[in-house]
Amino acid sequence: MTATWSDSLSDATRHEITQHSRNRVALALVLVFIPVWLLLVNVIIPSEPVDFHSRPAGRTIPVDANELGMISGAMNAVTLIVGFMMFTAVRRSADFDRRLVLAGFPRSALLLAKLLALLAAAGVVALYASLLLLLFWRPEQFVLLLVSLSVSGLTYGGIGIVLAMVFRTELAGMFLIIMISLVDVMVQNPIITPSSAGGGVTLLPTFGAMQSAVAAAFTEDLTLRYLLLGILWLALAAAAGLYAFNHRTRDHNLDGKSTEPHQGAEAVTVLLTTRSDGTLQVSSSSGPVLLCTRLTGFTPDCPCPK
Template identity: 35%
Template structure:
């Protein structure tokens, strides 16, 4: 338990040190929410909510605000976790090579991700109240929370597989745009095809749109987001486990070779 508490404090401190992400969240997100009514034309938009199959009519500024908030949240969470994982990766491998248990490290990373996602979603949800009143405030938070989880775990996965920060930033930016843009009612008011529900942000987008604009919220959309989160988490944990195991074995072999060399020389 003590190992978990120490690792959790360290991981939370790593996330908190990213002042650029915190500044962007504190400034960019409220600026977008407050500016959305001035950016979009005061018109009604009719679109089909794919998760329920029902047709909804809403103001374009409300739809645009939801779309923009999702884009900001997912990008910031992916950048935040990617940067933190890149910085802590070598230290984590040294810890495990020295005998620090891996399970507390993994639990600490999960705790820091859940905490950051919950706070980012709460901050965004509270700011939306400055402009309008969503129909289901709790489900709006849930949609933003799952979006933060999906792209937070994606940032962890990319940090384990990509060689540098520039590659990670490019992949995150391109992936987020290819993922979110086709799901926006402003771009695609009548979605078709089988690929849409397979995209990572499908569940979060449908949940947020339904929470803000519909009378009911589809729980299957939440399950889709949790499925993506679970899959990406499993990939990240498996890659972390294999990498630290290989490092541990290499360190052990080197120690044995060194001890044998000392014995033969003696």
């Protein structure tokens, strides 16, 4: 029975979510790193007024430095964890995804499943971080703060997907995600960077999410349009990831030059004969032959095609 596109999407989404749930490093970061990080920020940064240039309000607003530091810490933790989760998941499933596509599994279902898993991961991590913030103080607009943190996670989830297409080792990916996230969030914090109101900060990945989060925490202004900047970053990263994914999962044997035998390669003869009982007999002039069929769908354990 041939699987429908919706069945393929359901299977792929279930696989992606299961893969995230088995990432013990990411789970440990969620459960331990976020509360410890927020607690350290709360202890280290004093509760003193500091000016924050709010683009949605169109003015500089006085905010509590301690609370602003915890918002920055929560956003830094969410971006780091979600970016690392997507980087790890995409890198580890690269070979398996290619085999699925070559066996007839729809690319669109695989890509949409990764985006749905990213949406779920960003939402769960952001919700956990937002609830922890309630232990220290109550923001003016909790839901908008939650959405802002979720958008920052989506942005870095897209960045994690792109980095997974470029780098092969988890160490390199984790290092880059940490450095990009730290610089991104810290530059926008007036406690660390007094000149954070400069025009260059508008190009940072979490600029829109940070502006929306601060406005949600300290004002009653609606800042939904600034969240679109984070969605734009996600769209750009998704487009780059789509191009890399299509290139990686393409059947290179269909290219014009790749079907030609290599110079000096030894000719191999494979003979297929039918027995009286209807089964096939395979014989080769150069040793064992590994057969995979596409007639009944894909077989995850089948190691071919390479």
